[in-house]
Amino acid sequence: MRNLLVTVATLALTVVVVGNAYIQKKQFYPSVVYITKSNPSMAVIYLQALIIIWLMGKLMQKIFFGELRAAEIEHLIERFWYAITETCLAFTVFKDDFSPKFIALFALLLFLKIFHWLAEDRVDYMERSPIISWLFHTRIVLLLTLLGVVDLYFISFAYHHTITKGASVQLVFGFEYAILLTVIVNTTIKYILHIIDMNREVFWENKAVFLLHIEVLIGFIKVALYMCFVALMIKLYTLPLFAFRPMYYSMRNFKKALNDIIQSRRAIRNMNTLYPDATAEELAAADNVCIICREEMQAGAKKLPCNHIFHVSCLRSWFQRHQTCPTCRLNVLRSSPDSQSTPHAAAPPPPQIPLQNAGVPPLFAFPAWQPPFFPHMPNVNIHQANAPNVGEFQRQQQQQQQQTQQPSQPQMSASQSQPFSSESGTSQTPGAFIDSSFSRQFPFPFMIPPIPPFIPGITTPPLPPQNWNGLSLEELRQMEDTGRRGVEARLQCLRNIHTFLDASVILMQQYLTSATITATSGVTTSNVGSQNNTSDSNKTNETVAATNLSTDTSEPSTSQTMFSNQSFETSSTSNSASDKSENSNQQNEFQDKLR
Amino acid sequence: MAGAALRRLMAEYKQLVTNPPEGIVAGPISEENFFEWEALITGPEGTCFEGGIFPAKLIFPFDYPLSPPKMQFTCDMFHPNVYPDGRVCISILHAPGDDPMGYETSAERWSPVQSVEKILLSVVSILAEPNDESGANVDAAKMWRENREEFNRISEKIVRKSLGL
Known part of the structure; x- marks a missing residue:
């Protein structure tokens, strides 16, 4: 309602300004000159232009997005104000080129940026909604193609302009559109991945990994672009303050993505080496539901040292953030076997059975100390x-x-x-x-x-x-192995240590028993x-x-x-x-x- | 196949519908977006919030259940563990790592084992027994500790308002 009021009011103002000029000058050309010379009239004309752009935007939105969701609008407004601030900062650098055409170009850039952001949000939304209509696909594909083409056009235009006429404000535009193009590429890849995922019957475990790698790649391209741009700007003009905030954010995102990828790889490695696959019996013994995704586990489940069982993919994504067991919060990194690198000295080798004496009957007399109360x-x-x-x-x-x-x-x-x-x-x-x-x-x-x-x-x-010498070369090699066998060999080693410990406990008990016997038996x-x-x-x-x-x-x-x-x-x-x-x-x- | 977060939310919704806990109703606001839920919480019996029906909004992140959702009461709420704007401050809604109040151990933080149902049950339990040490709403915490009668009077007002009386 308010929007309608503003639109009508602006239209009325424009009509008044144009009518006034025409009534005063009676002819087209003098009227135009009159309007451009008069600041109040120009203000109204600018306002009208703004309203027209806004209406255009509304139309585009209706075509490509339909109704915007609350989160999207919120996101949009937040980004929009930053973009406005940065545009104003950019004006200060290029104050010599200031002209209506210049403003128009920046307005167009802002206008296109908004659609890039919306497209990004919409594609992310695909993951959230269970219902994706054909209309949605058509709109997204059309929008992505259109934006991609526009970006490419402006990049090539800026390039040719800079090549032929030397450095100008076109440098900024070329660069901005290049950044927008990376956004489009990123969004398109995400869209394709989502589509593939949606058409699969089973859960696509590697999707998250793909997305992560793409994020790192795009992040790297962005950071490189910003670096080049800042370097160029410092050389040709002055410090491009307006590019610092986005540069900082893209660097931070890149770092985060890189960190994620490292964590993810580590999680995967740990998963493959440290934790055994859960067996069918273990799955049956537990209630067979992965507590992270609340779905049944058939294959591809891993057991943590604390005996909790999860899907491999669920664990991986969780370990990317926290290296704890989701159920009991056991720190899985700290509790992993330390013997990995240093097989313990007390570890006897796995059983090797010398059986050559199995049939030899033992020859001996009764023990001399045999107490009289052992009748057997x-x-x-x-x-x-x-x-x-x-x-x-x-x-x-x-x-x-x-x-x-x-x-x-x-x-x-x-x-x-x-x-x-x-x-x-x-x-x-x-x-x-x-x-x-x-x-x-x-x-x-x-x-x-x-x-x-x-x-x-x-x-x-x-x-x-x-x-x-207690360990044969083969056993040592086994223990150094990184694979499942290595883990088993090490576990065996630990188990042996455990037996040793048990032995000493029993020993203590024996001491006690013998002490009592000594006391009682003559x-x-x-x-x-x-x-x-x-x-x-x-x-x-x-x-x-x-x-x-x-x-x-x-x-x-x-x-x-x-x-x-x-x-x-x-x-x-x-x-x-x-x-x-x-x-x-x-x-x-x-x-x-x-x- | 839909994303992991969406499938988990659908599973939880199904669970809540087929086997609803007492005094709690929750579900997505619209079928098209499973990441925004609305919940209705009944004030626990025998407390100053008895009889009230408190609507709240749950916003889930993309990476749910790896990150916790946000919960905010959409009605008036005067409670030591609820910010004046309605946001709920309980430890299981905080991701391990960040500690806004500086008093929680990581053992009581969010983990994928938690669920909407557990969150809502926790909220019911803090309605019954506020934790006046965490103090999201300092005024309410102080009143709860020092002037219980006044606190009860205000909560009664809130209960009546929540019922539209």
Whole structure:
């Protein structure tokens, strides 16, 4: 209503001005001269021109856009005022060229700019609306073509003008239209991508990546254009203040796009290397809905370290912004395995099973320290023969106990007939037999059998490998691998460390148990304890431990544990021979004493 | 196939329609634009806002659900956690990183796990129990703390106005 009033009023004013001039001069030419000479008349004429442009704009808008949405209008007004300010700043640089034609050219530029912005907004809107009509497509295609052609025309015009007549204000126009052309190109590419996306049956994961790359490219072109322009302007005229704000914004956008692309690439890389694909069971166990997009996950889902499962594409776009789990906010970068670059020293290699001794029945006498309250002890042999059947946990425990006893083994194990050839390698520790038989006879929860008392000070926890010989070249290579296998190898490594830790916990419990036994069970055990204490201390070194560790692995019952330190065997065989002879001497001695 | 944001909004709308939470109605203002919603929130029972029906506007960003939507009451509202112009100030509407009030941990910020329903339920809960520490509307926060009777009187007025009485 107000617009209509303004339009009518301006029209009336123009009619009055023109009528007045015509009445005064009676002829066309003198009237025109009169109007151009009279400032008030010119003001009215300018106002009329403005209104006509505005009406034209309205018409164009009706043709190409239909009704504008509130957000678009808001956006438009905001940009419009900036553009007006910058145009006024540009006038100050070119005040010598100031003329009606000059103003008209700037008005046209502004007019076209508005349509570029609207086109941009409209294409962005495509992503928001579920309904895109044919009218929309026709309008956008027509508008983009028209604007592109106009931009190209003005660029070539400015170019020829500058070439033939030297630098002038046409430089600014040429440059401005070049920037507008990049906008059109960007909008067109986006439009095409949206169209492709809309016609696809399935979700297009890579669209976001494409858009990001295009943004970077266009951003780069814009920044380069602004740089050239500012350099040229400084050289030919003066500092182009009016170009600084858009230049700053395009640089900032470019930087942001570049940053986005880096973040995105990192997210993708992390996704491919650090997080495993979720399996079908895991998907079924969770409720199978990606919490980010609220859609079902079939394939292409990833599991984070915190066990939350998401779509790959959803995760990627989220990780571009925040490197946290969307559900529990676990920082995924911080929690990723550190062992990536430094495989831990305590990591034994994955199981390698020396089975050559599997059928060898262990030869030994009953442990000398056998407490009288173990009635099942006579069965030890039989159980040991069946030992390969015991469960993983049991085996693990057994082994840990063997390790605990290793330092004191030389004195405590009473196996006189123990074979010492490193080839057969069945230097059985009594603890192992007791454990295996024990755990088979007692219900499962009774996993920690009372072990022989020994002096806690002597016992050492399971020892980590002393050197890198423990890992074969192939395993090391596997751990350095960046792919899934590498991650698995590293995880395996961590798991082994975990087992070591478990072992020490169990050790502690054993200490406690043995302490109680020592307290309750008479003189014999305490004797043994003191025996250990006095005769040993210097032999509880790591070599012994390592030797025993190696021989343990060849024992059938423990052959499948994670502690298969095959390579230790080779590294420590030389030591083992001498140690073992020493051990045997002491064991003999020990048994004699006990008898 | 439509964009991820649009599909998620449609999914949420469907969810809200088929399984509406008590005292909350929400949906897009127009079928053509799923990124602007209108919500009606009933004042929780047993509070000074009981019985009121408060309309609010939700504006979703392009990259929803990666960024949070904005929420603004379109009626009069006098509440410690609502700016005088109606914008709602609750932590789950703030993206991790920016902290307008300087008191929130990132654990209570926006994440894609949140949804329109959760936002509206949070708003209902702050209607019942304002958080006077965040203080989007300082006058309201002060009154809530020091002069509860006056606060109740004003909220009663707001409730009546929201019902068109």
